[in-house]
Amino acid sequence: MSPSFTLVYILACVAAVFGAPGTKQAFPEDPEPINTVTECGGLIDTSSAALDFLVSGSIPAGTRCLWTVQAPYDHQRFILTSSGLGNTSSIYLTAYSSNAEPGIQQRVTTIGQNHTIVSNVVLVTLIVSENQIPIQQGFSLHFFSSGDAATTTLAGHASITAANGSFTYPAGGGQYPNDDHRLFTFARSGTPAPTIRFTRVDLESDSECSYDFIRTYVWFDNLYLQVARFCGSTIPPSFTIPDGLALLAFGSDSSVTGSGFTFEWE
Structure with a gap:
């Protein structure tokens, strides 16, 4: 076996054991919950x-x-x-x-x-x-x-439990950023079932709402089911949360933004 072949063989074995340079190594669990x-x-x-x-x-x-x-x-x-x-x-x-x-x-x-x-x-x-x-x-x-x-994280999150109110994003006006992902969750115990309505929508528009979008879900039959997906200036119909749980998800891609949206609930 030539010296050069031996060196290549040894390096290959090292890479197999420790991973090639630049590859991600798995992170272990915490031994106990830290929070x-x-x-x-x-x-x-x-x-x-x-x-x-x-x-x-x-x-x-x-x-x-x-x-x-x-x-x-x-x-x-x-x-x-x-x-x-x-x-x-x-x-x-x-x-x-x-x-x-x-x-x-x-x-x-x-x-x-x-x-x-x-x-x-x-x-x-x-x-x-x-x-x-x-x-x-x-x-x-x-x-x-x-x-x-992880390669994807939420840029923002809001947990909504109040009986009524309204929410505007971005809160301070202006344009929302590119590559923005936010989740708004609703959890209401008891009755009556709350209703959510959008009063303003200004997002990048395309026929499939695949670039920038809002997606709404309600909990029904033990699953989160999609109610609507929309973009542009579309104001969707208001919807009721039958079992007290809902998701409002917003996402944007890497170009073209808008002034966001406003929704209210009661």
Whole structure:
């Protein structure tokens, strides 16, 4: 075996073991959750957390909570460590893709069972039944992020729980930026079902709304179903949130912007 061939062979073995220069190396999980979350819904922007919701308390009937997990890596492992929920109440994990679309979903039911979602953004939805006999208690759900560094992140997030109000984006006027991705989540417990209406839309326009867009979803039959996708100056029909949960997703591409949008709810 010639010296030059031997050197090439050794370098090939090193690359096979350690990875070629410039390749992404997987990041491991945190050994323990580094954050604790106790609120009903909101953005969880971290590499691991313990979602401890009313662990030692009772949950009101009809409660709806929606958490958005945004992690730095592309694999999320969830494990239920304790639960006082009844059989008619549920926790759902839903992957949220870079094109503003809910994807693969898993229902969490068993303590100690691992659930892995391949997405750095995951929606965690809590549905507590209207008729809860006996009284249900809370739960503790842990998640850990690992894998390769995420390539898509949300530039902004708002969790809307107020009974009524309005929202304008961008809040200070002007044009929204290129390559902008934002998510607005609605979670309303009890009745009546809220209604959302857009009063102003000014986005880049194309026939498929594939460049800049707004996509709306409501929770129906245990899934997030799309209500509308629109762009340009289109004002879509108002819509009701039948089960108290909804998503409003906004995205823009790398060129041409507008002055954004305004919506209200009641």
